[in-house]
Amino acid sequence: MPDTSTAHGPAPRTLALRPLTELLASMRFAIALLTVICIASVIGTVLKQHEPAVNYVNQFGPFWAELFLALKLNAVYSAWWFVLILAFLVLSTSLCITRHAPKYLADLRTYKENIREKSLQAFHHKASATLTGEPPQAAAQRIGQLLVSGGWKVRLQQRQTAAGDGWMVAAKAGAANKLGYIAAHSAIVLVCLGGLLDGDLMVRAQTWFGGKTPYAGGGLIADVKPEHRLSERNPTYRGNLVVAEGTQSSTAILSQSDGVLLQELPFAVELKKFIVEHYSTGMPKLFASEIVIHDRATGQATPARVEVNHPVNYKGVEIYQSSFDDGGSKVVLRARPLVPGTEPFDVQGVIGGSTQLTNMGSGEGATLEFTGLRVLNVENFSGTGASGSGADVRKVDLRESIESRLGAGNKTVTRRELRNVGPSITYKLRDAAGQAREFHNFMLPVDTGDGQPVYLLGVRDTPAEPFRYLRVPVDSEGGMDGFLRMRLALADPALRAQAVRRYAATAVDASRPELAEQLALSAERALALFAGALDDAGTPSDTRPRSGLQAISDFIEGNVPEPERARAADVLVRILNGALFELAQLTRERAGLAPLPQDAATQAFMTQAVLSLSDAQAYPAPLAFELRDFTQVQASVFQVARAPGKGVVYLGCALLIVGIFAMLYVRERRLWVWLAPGDSGTQATMALSTNRKTLDADREFVQLGSKLIGTTPPHGGT
Known part of the structure; x- marks a missing residue:
């Protein structure tokens, strides 16, 4: 290398680089970098990473979602600016070591x-x-x-x-105090280098310089083109591998913000059996997979067992038990009409598949997508029912209040009552325009604490929303047929009129026909309002802007003076309940069933039925699909990782512990x-x-x- 110095001192280039070197090697610069890294880590922890772009739009809106995607906040740890900051931190710390380590080592001697x-x-x-x-x-x-x-x-x-x-x-x-300084600073360099090696940097480099692009489509893995696949010689990666029972797979999926990359593995994982054990409450306590690893080069088969926190290492690749999923379970659903014009029918499918429906009753077809089957659903039923009231404000026991918050770490002041409520099915109904709603229906009735079991029919418009549940009461035969018969009969004017006549005849003495006629008119109007056949003014309506109990309330507010509304509401609700009871008896008679007895069980059923009929007017589908039978096929979700920097990180952590101990205690x-x-x-x-x-x-x-x-x-x- 030529000598750049002169007889009068260092060359101008050396003088120009000196302030830059001083800046990079300064403690203030390193602390600033660490501060930015901490802020970025907080963002990466709070904001879900590698989610589909539509999820950010649904949660934050178009403006903020576009800003987050532009700044790569959806993939903080693989963003170019985060990698650049880590590189500068490594450079800054390395310069500090280069400048001070020789002095410290000389001082030791x-x-x-x-x-x-x-x-x-x-x-x-x-x-x-x-x-x-x-x-x-x-x-x-x-x-x-x-x-x-x-x-x-x-x-x-x-x-x-x-x-x-x-x-x-x-x-x-x-003298170890000086060695502690060198060890602590070297540890920062090693940890950052190990993080860069085990991070997304290598995968990103292949997309930037190797011609690899994320795959954003669907279909079979075998049909994906080579430009979306990474070689099995890839030095570092971390992806998911989904294997159903009785099958094997050798291609992991690496999620990217704009699609996925497929990582070829040097072996294939065959799932023999997925094992899940539960506590008495139904909460899971063990996930394990009995697997066989098939070496693609030698053909050797190696049995192994993967458990949570107990991975298996094969040829430098760690196999972790990450989660579990459905492996293509077969389900049988029963379509239950909620509007007239459609008969019940059965449909069979496989979780992950779909089928076309033409008999929706609304005049339009739809696609039924089978998205999920859960055999166990553990719910917390504490605080439900009559006993689930809040605290008694008339009694404050300070000692009891303090002791309830002290003691074991798992103690809680909130009582938990965990219960397994049985299997459930999740499906989507997608219309011709591509818009879909998601539904979540339980197979078995659930007692929520009021003594009246109900079937839960959930629905939501977007994945960001919680499910809203329609509670369908269980009839005396143990099903939902009684409610569905009432729902269809409520939409039939002839059946409503017949139920009104029966109610008027049984509620008024036959010697007073004029009173029976007035009661029949009131009952007919109440049923029509409840069914959505009249508007707020009490005139016939084809659009049915409102129905259910809300329509009754709007009618009273628009037609009854305020001082008389409470009494009018009480009278009108009594008339409505009586007419609906006769409507239920009429539907049972038409179905060849015995009349409902006038007892507490019938009263509980009718109370819930009135509420459910009111809510059912807002149910967004003409059909509800009931899970009738299923054959479960389970699948394991493994995380496969090749992490050559793990040893470097472990060494850095050990040096960091030794260095900090030496600097603080020596x-x-x-x-x-x-x-x-x-x-x-x-x-x-x-x-x-x-x-x-x-x-x-x-x-x-x-x-x-x-x-x-x-x-x-x-x-x-x-």
């Missing part, structure tokens, strides 16, 4: 025995004494041996003075004792230097002074 005797008077810890009857050389030998026995490293130096030969005893201890001390001949004996001057001023250093100096030269330091030196 020196004893600084050449210090002048007058300089010892400038130390904070200093003391002087006269050693009678002991020449300087003997005193130096004695002091040196005492220090060595105490764990100090000692060097003796003989000097010529006007009064004779003097001796300097130079000792040092706690004190570097240097001790000098100058021994010179004097008129009345050997004149001893002692000084102590330490990197931290502590009470321990003061006490140690007092002990050393008394032990080595037989005196204590003057006031102010302790």
